[in-house]
Amino acid sequence: MRRLVLIAVLALVAVPLGRAGVTQGKQLYGEYCVACHGANGMGANGGETGFGPGRSERVQERLGPPLRGVGALAADFYLRTGYMPLRESGKQPRRSRLLLSEPQIDALVAYVASLGQGPKVPTPRPERGSLSDGQRLFTDHCAGCHQVVAEGGYLSGGVAPPLEEATSTQIAEAIRIGPYIMPRFSTRDLSPQEVNSIVRYVQWAKHPDDRGGWAIGHLGPVPEGLVTWFLAATTLVAVCILLGKRLRHE
């Protein structure tokens, strides 16, 4: 009986607390997101006009996707990487300084999650993954764009960002979302266990043990070759010239 009462009291306290988060989130949504994503996350459709932060007064069509059903996962990813709020619509979202504070992000994530049924924020366990599996999976699925130690790269129409600042959760989220022009991977393509391995590899790749010493940005054979040619070859030629100098007749 006592326990029941305790649970009831806790529930009474918890519900308004959760609500408070959602209400605050709704306010923030009105402030930062509604211009592009539309009222109640319905998406802003063609013909509607939008004036949002950082944008000029021109009318833009189809500004942002609807957010119903994207779940806490997408909101958490876009807000905690600083991808959103977007400074200028129509540009690729890039990692940037966070505009919102931690509690504000929590509230906004709660609000977006309340808009419809969607995936929760994943909790990857890199310690359960295997580094070698992770390397193999990363090479197969990710390295084509993100480079083999996740230094990032360019492709036609977009930038594959470096993953130096990506947290474990963000990596797991991005795999499921496929932000911007990245393909997305379902649990059938990459199981949670495989994601654990990939996360473990990406975390390792932030500070790979450079057996050779000087990493030269981990960019691979081209800069390494340049260093060899411009530094080592110059030194060797200089030494050869010195050696070949004859003693002058006195």
Add this chain to the structure above:
Amino acid sequence: MSRAKALLVSAATLVFARRRRPTLKPGERERIVVPEAPAGYDAELVAIWLFLASAACAIGFVVVYALDRLPAHTQLLGLALGLSLAFLAAGLVVMAKRLVPNEELEEDYPEQEHTAEQERIAQVVEESGLTRRRLLLGALGAAGGSLGLALLAPAASLGPAIHMARFYLTPWRRGTRLVDEQNRPLRADEIEEKNFYTAFAEGADKERLPSSLVVVRLRRDQLDLPPGNAGFDADGIVAYSKICTHAGCAIALYRAPLFEPTDPKPALVCPCHYSTFDPSSGGTVTFGPAGRKLTMLPLEIDPKGFLRARGNFDEPVGPSWWGVRLKGPTT
């Protein structure tokens, strides 16, 4: 005939019968000795110390090698070996420049010995017509001609000239199922949007160029297939050869826009030279060095829901060459 013989004789004379300089006996001629390096420091001592340092570093290498698990093990190994070689080189330089006597010798040409024979050879050369000028020009011509041939030879790589039939062969025919890397047949309902899949012809050698496909699903309203490829999709699923038509790399990148009005269009991208193909319009080239469209395979869904080929590719598979469009793909 005799002219050719004379030519051969004179060439052989030129190559083999040239007289070598006789070796100089000691004390035969005057020796001009470059004076020794100025005294003032003990070159011997310097060289000895350098050699000892080299030996110490080499032993250091062995020690570091034996002591596994040192921090920066590789770097220490490199440093020890590098310093050892550097000290050895420095010691050798000191030795060569300061310690070894350095002399310049001079000698006159010796007297001619077989005057009569030499005159005869000169006569043969003159009769053969093999003048100095002609020989030089001939050698120059040989060098130039061979170099030109060498420069032209890579043109053979522009494409096969004789046995072209095998380049048009593919393992695909109507009804061939699409399987994944584990030979599991692909089902149409497994193919999701914004994701891409590698598929192979069932029962075919996966290593062969025309076996591999890249499969993506597009919304039907996104599809804009040209008349030649009309109906190649199976409920929005399209399949292309995974081999880039530029240099034959595997198409390993899929540009899958999350939000299309603002993001770039879907595209299949080759990581080698960034050739970019539009999967919604039959694989047309939208960017990069590829010279022709990506080869498309018509698909159908069988009653059990498996993906099957509905025929062969629309164009020959693989990197392009001069005759790539001479024939269509065959089974």
